[in-house]
Amino acid sequence: MKTIADIAKIAGVGKSTVSRYLNGGSVSEATKRKIEQAINETGYTPNPFAQSLKAKKTNFIGTIVPRLDSYATSRTLIGIDEQLKQLNYQLLISNTSQHIEREIETIYNLASQKVAGIILLATQITKAHLEAFKKVKIPILLVGQEHPSVHSLIHNDYEAAYEIGKYILQKGHRKIAYLGVTEKDVAVGVKRKEGFKRAIEEVESCEVRYFETDFNMFIAQEKASKMLEEYQPTVIVCATDNIALGALRAAQLKGLSIPKDISITGFGGYDVTEIIHPGLTTVKFFFKEAGKMAAQNIVKLVNEEAIAKRTLSNFQIIERESVDNLNRCSL
Incomplete structure (x- = not known):
């Protein structure tokens, strides 16, 4: 598997120049052609996670769940994942095993990984949650619970x-x-x-x-x-x-x-x-459909589009x- 160092060596440029090119930075047309030729020759594929961590804006959506052994959670995650893929975003999942402290910690951890937004399948919203939402300063969407100061998607x-x-x-x-x-x-x-x-x-x-x-x-x-x-x-x-x-x-x-x-x-x-x-x-x-709506809503928030503060899913x-x-x- 080829690395940035290999591409830099073939193109005759520094690793920082290749990295700058891969992250959308400014490089000359001549250098760009050399790097692109080296990439085509080797079939090099950038690591999307490592690449996104260096960027100012990533395409990762963090999703925090209270438990994985739940029908509702698994169906919701399937909906989120399928919709995010269609929108060219990727899903990161973190399970908290129904520990509130771990849930709060995960909000900060995902923010430090520069995710574009967070979907939280919450069981309750505490003062610590609200404090974390304010501090991380990234879009947050609640699923299953609601709070007047946070965007939410709830079952009716x-x-x-x-x-x-x-x-x-x-x-x-x-x-x-x-x-x-x-x-x-x-x-x-x-x-x-x-x-x-x-x-x-x-x-x-x-x-x-x-x-x-x-x-x-x-x-x-x-x-x-x-x-x-x-x-x-x-x-x-x-x-x-x-x-x-x-x-x-x-x-x-x-x-x-x-x-x-x-x-x-x-x-x-x-x-x-x-x-x-x-x-x-x-x-x-309809958990899967709710997951798809959640994915659509968080991407809209990431792109600074207006959505309703409260979205209701269907039941039968x-x-x-x-x-x-x-x-x-x-x-």
């Missing part, structure tokens, strides 16, 4: 939860368990619960109990199992598909038939919800076999 968690709430109420359910997550996560922990509560407030004689668990399906299974020992709802509305999978397993281990004995809904639209039995009724978010309720129609049962 509130309206989606409202719609799934209306759906289970229309099916005749009035004794309900809502299995959510910590309210530190505004999108999943707060917005989804608030949207669901709005639907509940529109009907009378409805008993609802709210429980909190973790995003992990095994922890959700344990929580759902304990919950079912103290409360016997007709439906469990879960804040994510992983939680719903845990609840489904807990119910089955207790000998309950789904949906005959208890109904379950999820949130996300993961592929596995379609192939399990019974198929899970869920709110489908997918009706499968996990929810019983109690209205039909009462006929």
